[in-house]
Amino acid sequence: PRRRRRRHPHHWGPTCSREKVKCIEVIQAYINRIRAINPIVNAIVAERFENALAEAQQVDNWLAEGSEDEKTLEETVPFLGVPFTVKEAFSLEGLPNSSGLVNRKNVIATTDAVVVANLRKAGAIPLGVTNCSELCMWYESNNKLYGITRNPYSVDRIVGGSSGGEACIIAAAGSLMGVGSDIGGSIRMPAFFNGVFGHKPSAGLVPNNGQFPNAEHQRIDFLCTGPICRYAEDLIPMLKVMxxxxxxxxxxxxxxxxxxxxFYSMEHDGGSPFLSRVDKELTDVQRKVVDFLEIQYGVQVQHVQIHK
Incomplete structure (x- = not known):
């Protein structure tokens, strides 16, 4: 998909009011895009388009009343009317919450996950849920319930995992922002594979409640819920709300x-026979980043090795 300079998500609410852009037009545009691209990439696995359009109309009706000024809107509903999507591992009321597991195929969420509720409270409108790897434990978004998600830049390539459906639909311009989770790269790898932006926050900062599987014991220190965005400058506004x-x-x-x-740098895992070798192009780029940091900022990047 060709990149264009667009108004960013956290600017859409005031735009609807000030420039007379109807929220329902924005939501309909993204629904149309999903309908066009999803048969090719298989990113959205369940949708709520009718409800999203109804919620968008409610936003337009509220704005037409003019009861709130622009400053109040920015402070209370910073994502008013902004479409977003949610990794299927998170609860979005009325939609599946299986994490790609066959024995959970009939599980329908009855409430919203905390982060989903936070975004909706900030005015954002969910369009649907996106594909992930089975139990969120693989670097390819493929499972026996929904099949494989394909990269929008090259459908012969994967989107990464486990939040691959999110990164894919955002890269394909079917969503502006989304909810992902990360325990070992599940936000970072899909963001990298699809050319979008993702952030794994510090553990405990963003609530994990309302996703399956959730973390217990030592995993609590590793599982993090975080944002995936088309534009880097939206990461912090999303993080604040989430x-x-x-x-x-x-x-x-x-x-x-x-x-x-x-800063720490690790080029490989020490040569494990169970993992693929790191591509030389990636290693070369990583070394360039290290050189840049050391020359430009005078930092000493520490090289890390995994000891067997």
Whole structure:
């Protein structure tokens, strides 16, 4: 899909009010795009288009009343009328919540996951749920319930996992932003494979409640819920909404001094026979990043090795 400069998600709410762009027109445009592209990429596995259009009409009716000024809208509903999608592993009321597991094929969510509820409270409108790997434990978004999701840039290639459906539909311009989860790269790999932006927050910052499988014991320190976006500048606004009150735990708006940060680099896993070798092109690019950080910011990048 060709990239174009567009208005970003957290600007859409005021736009609907100020520029007379109807929310229902925005939602309909994304629904049309999904209907056109999804038969090819198989990213959306269940939709709620009728409900989304009804909710968009409610937004337009509310804005037409003019009861709230623009500043209030930005503060209380920063994603008003913005379409988003949700990894199927998360509960979205009325839609499947199987995580690609055959014995959960009839499980329908009766409530929203906390992060989904937070986004809806901020005015965002969910369009549907997206494919993932079975039990979210593989780097390819493929399972026996929904099949495989294909890369929008080359359908012969995979989208990564386990949040691959999310990254795919965002890259294919069928959604502006989405909810993913990450325990070992499940946001980061799909974002990389599809050319979009994702963030794995610090553990415990964004609530994991309402996803399957959830984390227990040591996994709590690794499983994180986070945003996937088409534009990098939307990561922080999304994170603020998804985290809810927990966002006060970090200084998200404080400027960071890169020269004072710690950086680590690991080029490979030590040569395990059970894993694919890292492509030389990736290793070369990683080394260029290390050189840039050390020269530009004077940091000392620490090289990490896994000891057997």
């Amino acid at each position: 985290a809810g009150p927990n966002i006060s735990k970090i200084k998200v708006d404080e400027k960071v001094s890169i020269s004072k940060m710690k």
